[in-house]
Amino acid sequence: MSGKDEASVGSGESRLKKLQHKIKVVWQIELDFPKSVFNFQTLVVLLLLGVLIGSALSVVYSSHYSRALFHELKLQKQYRDNLETEWGQLLLEQSALSAHTRVERSAQQYLNMSSPDSKNIKLVISNGR
Template sequence: MTRLNLLLLCVLIACALGVVTSQHKARRAYMELQKAQNESSRLEVEWGQLQLEQSTWAMHSRIETEAANRLNMRVPDNNHTQVVPVAKESGQ
């Protein structure tokens, strides 16, 4: 009877250690999941900010201002502009 009790005690301890180990692994995996979700959220915010910055840099007014200031470019006046008519196709 003593051997049976000792064997059952060893099995009980092994099961308890298995439960503790699996709970520890589950908690660690959950923490890693939370970190990955936080990183994903941070990257989404950064992506939105980069898209906003890109649209700001590509605005026509900004490009025109930079062309005038850095390259000394200007929009030609009407005296220096020539409109070329487009010939229509005869098939219509």
């Protein structure tokens, strides 16, 4: 055998030993896994992780709820504006319908009423009652 072949055989053996050592370390870690997982620090970390996840979910929920309420507020303001517009239109319609000239004209036209003559008008004075 040449020097090159011996070196490759030697390096192959060292690679095999390294691989065996890695497998041994992995198996030891896996065998020791149940023992090392349930210590106090791991439980504290898991508890803090749960609190962190709960806090994150509550932030997401409150943001969503806030946006939903803001959308509802915007819809209610729009509804209020529509009602105010309708109220203004109804006030205009009421003032137009209750105008004295319109009432007088309707009374003359539909009820055959007329204004009394000045000699038929009597003034009645109350004594404070």
